[in-house]
Amino acid sequence: MNYLSLALLTKNTSNIPLFGPIWNLIVTILGLIMNAIYVFLDRIGIPNIGLAIILFTLVTRILLFPTSLKQQKSSRMMQVMQPEIKAIQEKYKNKSDNASMMAQQTEMKAVYEKYGTSMTSGCLPLVLQLPIIFALYRIIMNIPAYVPSVRVIYEKVCSSIGGADAASKLVEFANSNDLTSTLKLLHNLGQSDPTKYSADAVQNFIIDFLYRLNPAQWLKLSESFPQASSVIESAALKAQHINSFLGLNLSTAPSSYGLRPTIYWLIPILAGLTQWASTILMQKQNMAAADGSDQSAQMMKSMNIMMPLMSVYFCFSFASGIGLYWIASSLFMLIQQLALNWFFGKKTNEELLQESMAKANARRARKGLPPIDERAVEQKIQSMQAKMDHAEKSRMETIAKQNVRTKESTEYYNQNAKEGSLASKANMVRLYNEKNEKKKD
Template sequence: MANVSMFFGYILKFFYNISNDYALSIVLFTILTRLILLPLTFSQMRSMTAMKMIQPEVDKINKKYKNDKQKQGMMLQQLYKENNVNPAAGCLPLLIQLPIIMAMYRVVQDPVKFVFAGDSSLYAAADRGFFWIKSLTDKDIINIGGVNLPFILPILSAGFTYLQMKMSSSKSSNSQGSEMAQSMNQSMTMMMPLMMLWWGLMFPAGLVLYWVTGTIVQVIQQYFIGKYEEKIMANKANNSSK
């Protein structure tokens, strides 16, 4: 993991040399990461759109085999396989992000080592804050009446994560029969925002900035890719009905 963190540090230093702003370097690094993961996002959205298109078939299977859960599960799995559908596709990008976050945590926690090659004076000049954020290595808090309170980033982190999860779950099955997938999606939709809120309260602002930026980019990607995939699927359905 140390080698991965060092590699990320090199990339952040490259962006810092271009932008002369450490916070902006994190934003640019995040956008680059999301672009690299774009093929996975395409695959995710294609699977979820296909799930939406085969929903009538799913409902038929659920109704036909409602008293035989084993047979129902087998038929659903066969249907998913034939249509290249993964009911849990919406969770995959979040899981893949976790190793990246672990490596980024070390970078943000110790930028002098991983980004600025041991030059603490260079980092001191670079860490000028970002909008309301006073320091990217500290938690995002605001002092009111002598009490430190969590501020904007943790709330943004939870809010955009919830939006992203809702967009994903709306593309997947809403059927009562796909109980396991539905239950997992519902649990993740509630659990992930709460987890991101907690992370935002506990971890350095730079890491939370990375997550918020990445989630915003992913929401934008999901919206436009979803529209594109729905159009493709609709054309396929029209052609097959002719």
């Protein structure tokens, strides 16, 4: 799952209660992995951000594989359970009262228990992946913050142009060179509220800003800071060397050339295609099992179109390094899904059910609970059905009695007169008065 827009949220993630420590831990671990990969490539003579991103993506996909495996198992179990789940949903389709909703929930829970799974088993892997996805985009967008060997290149430039004191001039440079979106991501280099950020924080913003410059912008930066031109030109050459991948500069965004087609357009196009292919393959079995009229299936089809288009848009707007990560991630997911489909394709539903039941019973044993009794669960469902049938029967009998009383009353008060006429109404009043007078007597 690739949601590049999440990258825009990462700057606020650490402020979320309880999520902050988890976020910091994940970012630190993944940052160490990224640094180790780049150092390894540097030692073998190929220090390249593109290769580092691809290897980094491979490592993270391996780390996330257990959650993908669990999610695939959950999807397959849902296929086995689908007939019973759908029958329950149809049973309570037009019932919105609290008792019916509670009964539906209980019956659904009983079915999940019968198959040794839970309602949250399919969502849990996705929830576990979210912090890692946040961290991945943060690291890819701010590589100098996590790779010291890369950071030192930009630190020299930062020092030569005046450090934190150069922030205001860099803001002017950014505004005149179509870098306002970069300024927003970097809090305007701390210049919107100078009292809020320390000198070290401003220098970090400057380093992240310099990392996003493309070759043409490096040249203009040298003209803006002539006193540091030699240092800037040296850093620009190194930056171009480590950011060059298959003839593309990964710090350059395809949108920097406007709507004029260039080779950089391959990045968003490939990102969209690989996103579409991996998503289609991942949902292939689920879509095959789903009814074409099912609302969730229709929604999934819409997402299969919308998400690749979002991939194209975001990868067109961001630096090509982000697009490379997206393409690599989708390709690895594609390969992973082929392997998972092959693996689960060899297993029958009965085998998967037995494995799921065995694991569920092992968990129950650790809690001191007895194994799942399928007959007991079936009896529980049947008992609930009997109670619902009895309640429905009582309700219908009450309605029938009320209808009989209403009919008798209507016939009594409308005798010898055309129903709805003035005579019938007068007759109704007369009979009512006579009835009350008899009671008095």
